Amino acid sequence: MNSLSLHAVNASSSYEVSAVNDGCYQFFTDYGVHCTVEFVLDDSLLSHETYHLVIVNVNHQKSPSDVKVRDTIIAIIDEFFVENNTTLLYICETGDKKQALRNRLFERWFSTYERKAQYTFVASSLKDDEGIENYTAIIVRNDNPELSAIIAEFTETISLLSSKP
Amino acid sequence: KTREEALRRFKAAKQKKMNAVAALEEKMKQDYEERTGMKAYVVTL
Numbered sequence: 001m002n003s004l005s006l007h008a009v010n011a012s013s014s015y016e017v018s019a020v021n022d023g024c025y026q027f028f029t030d031y032g033v034h035c036t037v038e039f040v041l042d043d044s045l046l047s048h049e050t051y052h053l054v055i056v057n058v059n060h061q062k063s064p065s066d067v068k069v070r071d072t073i074i075a076i077i078d079e080f081f082v083e084n085n086t087t088l089l090y091i092c093e094t095g096d097k098k099q100a101l102r103n104r105l106f107e108r109w110f111s112t113y114e115r116k117a118q119y120t121f122v123a124s125s126l127k128d129d130e131g132i133e134n135y136t137a138i139i140v141r142n143d144n145p146e147l148s149a150i151i152a153e154f155t156e157t158i159s160l161l162s163s164k165p
Numbered sequence: 166k167t168r169e170e171a172l173r174r175f176k177a178a179k180q181k182k183m184n185a186v187a188a189l190e191e192k193m194k195q196d197y198e199e200r201t202g203m204k205a206y207v208v209t210l
Contacts, residue, residue: 054189
């Protein structure tokens with residue numbers, strides 16, 4: 001993965017972003033939330049180069065709705081795609097059964113992204129073999145030369161998972 | 166792919182994310198405890 005330019009991120013983010021390490025970035029909100037955004041290589045789901053988007057509230061600080069969090073995370077993702085024409089995979093955390101809420105929030109964030117027309121966003125939900133409802137999505141730049149193959153592979157995988165065993 | 170293969174791949178991808186969160190959580194706890202001398206849990210979005 002190519003490193004992100006913090007200068008470019010901070011030119012458009014609402015909170016100041018710093019690097020934790022290569023591929024992991026952090027910021028602190030007005031409400032005391034310590035948030036990290038990490039890109040982790042996935043070599044399991046798709047055959048094309050894919051990175052997990054991992055967003056963590058490190059200090060478990062509750063916060064009212066904060067549009068600056070959305071703007072900052074979008075600035076980080078935007079710079080990720082400037083430097084990396086790869087696939088971004090989002091799988092909602094399911095441990096606390098709030099995955100549907102996370103999915104709605106993520107889809108709402110993307111829907112407000114001013115350059116969303118430059119990307120293909122495919123979201124889906126599926127039940128795994130333990131009966132857990134999972135929400136997942138991929139984001140790919142429209143100028144990715146493998147766009148059609150990536151979308152086809154993702155939708156085929158989701159279709160298989162959604163079918164009866 | 167078969168459904169079984171797709172399920173195996175999805176579960177592996179999900180586990181990969183969970184492992185990344187666990188590693189980050191551990192690093193942040195250690196950083197916090199080294200910085201403050203106090204015990205540090207995290208929430209994933």
